Amino acid sequence: MWILLAFASAFFAGVMSILAKIGIRDTDSDSATALRTVVVALFAWIMVFVVGSHTTITDVDIRSVVFLVLSGFATGGTWLCYLKALKLGDVNKVVPINKSSTVLTMLLSMLFLSEGFTVIKLAAMVLIGIGTYFMIERKETVSNETNTPRSYKWIFYAALSAVFASLTAILGKVGIEGVESNLGTAIRTIVVLVMAWGIVFAQGKHKEIKQIDKKSRLFIGLSGLATGLSWLCFYSALQQGPVSVVIPIDKLSIVVTIAFSYLILHEKLKKGSVIGLALIIIGTMSLLI
Numbered sequence: 001m002w003i004l005l006a007f008a009s010a011f012f013a014g015v016m017s018i019l020a021k022i023g024i025r026d027t028d029s030d031s032a033t034a035l036r037t038v039v040v041a042l043f044a045w046i047m048v049f050v051v052g053s054h055t056t057i058t059d060v061d062i063r064s065v066v067f068l069v070l071s072g073f074a075t076g077g078t079w080l081c082y083l084k085a086l087k088l089g090d091v092n093k094v095v096p097i098n099k100s101s102t103v104l105t106m107l108l109s110m111l112f113l114s115e116g117f118t119v120i121k122l123a124a125m126v127l128i129g130i131g132t133y134f135m136i137e138r139k140e141t142v143s144n145e146t147n148t149p150r151s152y153k154w155i156f157y158a159a160l161s162a163v164f165a166s167l168t169a170i171l172g173k174v175g176i177e178g179v180e181s182n183l184g185t186a187i188r189t190i191v192v193l194v195m196a197w198g199i200v201f202a203q204g205k206h207k208e209i210k211q212i213d214k215k216s217r218l219f220i221g222l223s224g225l226a227t228g229l230s231w232l233c234f235y236s237a238l239q240q241g242p243v244s245v246v247i248p249i250d251k252l253s254i255v256v257t258i259a260f261s262y263l264i265l266h267e268k269l270k271k272g273s274v275i276g277l278a279l280i281i282i283g284t285m286s287l288l289i
Helices: 002-023 029-050 053-059 062-088 091-099 101-112 119-135 153-176 181-202 206-211 214-240 243-250 253-263 271-286
Strands: none
Touching (some): 002 214, 002 253, 029 053, 029 181, 029 206, 029 214, 053 181, 091 153, 101 119, 101 153, 101 243, 119 243, 119 271, 153 181, 153 214, 181 206, 181 214, 214 243, 243 271, 253 271
16 A cells, blocks of 8 residues: 555655646745645645544654654755755756765665665665666856856755755654654644745745735645645655655656656656656666565
8 A cells, every 4th residue: 555655645746846836937936835835734734634633643752743843854954955055056966966865765764774675675776876867957057257166065065955855754754653644744744834934034035925926826836735645645655664665656756747847848858868767767666576
């Protein structure tokens, strides 16, 4: 069952990316993220009451709450570091480091969750790593106007974003044990909600939210709904299955995103991206053997 939930998580995550891209075209990304998180939080808590898991809130132990909160903070840390890295460095250099979180998560799950090391997992990590590298579109960049030496702080922030993304899954796995998955997702979402709005207010962007047009609000809202569905499926799968397998399956959302981007946004896929996508799919599917 957890395999189906992991694939469902990937599907909704892929749909979310397209909806978010449409909604964010004329909108500040931080403001859009904050609005989307409101929808996610509302949806998550509605699901808690629908399935009746709110009655188990008092049964959640301190250890689970701590790890779920830490998982939420790790998610916020990922966003902060990733955006900082993109601001300081070139996109085509930052993204590959950030995407390495998939392989890093698999390694951490083997080290700290005792999920075991196998030849198949090693091969899968190599294929996924190479595939991710090929998926990154390498573009020529222009140096800044003053031709001053670039700061290499972006490497530090990009690496931190990958570490935080991995910790999100590892901490979430520990926190979700013994907790109803919908309730665990809702608790974690509150932390992300607070961080997202904290970023918006810290940057003084809260005044811009009123200027977002209705169409953008609609797609941002729909992307939030898709995110909520993805997270619910993801944490339910994470509760039942091994992190080292759930995470790569969840990352297959890239297949859904590419399919919809071709059909809806009319974006073309280059030869290198096709090779990379094939390697990621092969590497991920090999984990199900």
